[in-house]
Amino acid sequence: MAEPKSKIARVDPVWDEITRDAHQAVRDEPLMGGLIHACILHHRSLDRALSYRFAAKLSSNEMSMVILREIADQAFEADLSLVESARADLVAIYERDPACHRLLQPVLYFKGFQAVQAYRVAHWLWQQGRHDLAYFVQMRVSELYSIDIHPAATVGKGIMIDHAHSIVIGETASVGDNVSLLHSVTLGGTGKEDGDRHPKIGNGVLIGAGAKVLGNITVGHCSRVAAGSVVLQDVPPCKTVAGVPARIVGEAGCDQPSVKMDQMFHGK
Incomplete structure (x- = not known):
């Protein structure tokens, strides 16, 4: 099924810059091609890439990547502020952190950015009354990133x-x-x-x-x-x-x- 025209026509300069960075990164280091294609270039928008990264990082024997991807997709589709906040976070990191030279870096490598985006999904779950899932996300973020943000x-x-x-x-x-x-x-x-x-x-x-x-x-x-x-x-x-x-x-x-x-x- 074709996407609604409003989504096709939507302009996202942050995502455009990330994809340009991704193409350049693959040219510079072909061995990174698999990771960069899976995390960035296989996706049509920032929210889809964030959803994939969320699921890939937080999945475990206790919760599959498929289930976590469905949860994240549902959150991003229901609350457009999640991706708006992610864009603002990316720009903030790029402007304030002298170690950040490309918008691609936080999405792939910076655990602070990734943990905050996972928290945002957990907070959305909390607001929906799905507290146990929110706690699960909090636990996995703490285990993976050593960052503990309560979903409330x-x-x-x-x-x-x-x-x-x-x-x-x-x-x-x-x-x-x-x-x-x-x-x-x-x-x-x-x-x-x-x-x-x-x-x-x-x-x-x-x-x-x-x-x-x-x-x-x-x-x-x-x-x-x-x-x-x-x-x-x-x-x-x-x-x-x-x-x-x-x-x-x-x-x-x-x-x-x-x-x-x-x-x-x-x-x-």
């Missing part, structure tokens, strides 16, 4: 998780748009309390490596959390906090810390 958490678009090792985002946490997190960041609780117990991260925030933000607190938009800090209290917008426990040490230094990715404190 809310995560915006334009997210970059650099290096992406040992990331924890709790059940009632929320992360705004255009946020950058480095490795070993925890958005967690402070004990065994129930209910709303995790941090709320505003838009444009930069959280440095190893930082812990704990409790039902707010980190205001366009703020910076220094590497290794332990944040236990609200952070006002556009500030830099550092230390254990963290305190305000200055202004954020720019209007978009998560984009500039400047982790240095330029004190007087």
Whole structure:
């Protein structure tokens, strides 16, 4: 059956760039041809490629690739925001990570990007009341990528998780748009309390490596959390906090810390 004209006519410059990158990568390294064709060039759109990558990576003896592919396809077809968020994440990584030279790289190699896209499918399942499947996806993402994002958490678009090792985002946490997190960041609780117990991260925030933000607190938009800090209290917008426990040490230094990715404190 032919696809609806609206889908055929849809323009996606991000996907076009990825496919160009893929063709060039095969020319540069023919031994990668099988992987790149399977993950990119055999698909007609970004959502189809993401669905395949999700299923191929998360499948195991416990859950087949066929079943996981059906789940992901259903999610992407039901919620167009999933692929819109993926595009924003790809562009964010390309613009902020100096190790990313092509849009193809996150789709194939960057576990932070792949884990966030798997979380997005799990979150969609959670919203549909399919909690056990959502938990399964969370478990597999944690096993594969060492990233633990509860499917009930809310995560915006334009997210970059650099290096992406040992990331924890709790059940009632929320992360705004255009946020950058480095490795070993925890958005967690402070004990065994129930209910709303995790941090709320505003838009444009930069959280440095190893930082812990704990409790039902707010980190205001366009703020910076220094590497290794332990944040236990609200952070006002556009500030830099550092230390254990963290305190305000200055202004954020720019209007978009998560984009500039400047982790240095330029004190007087």
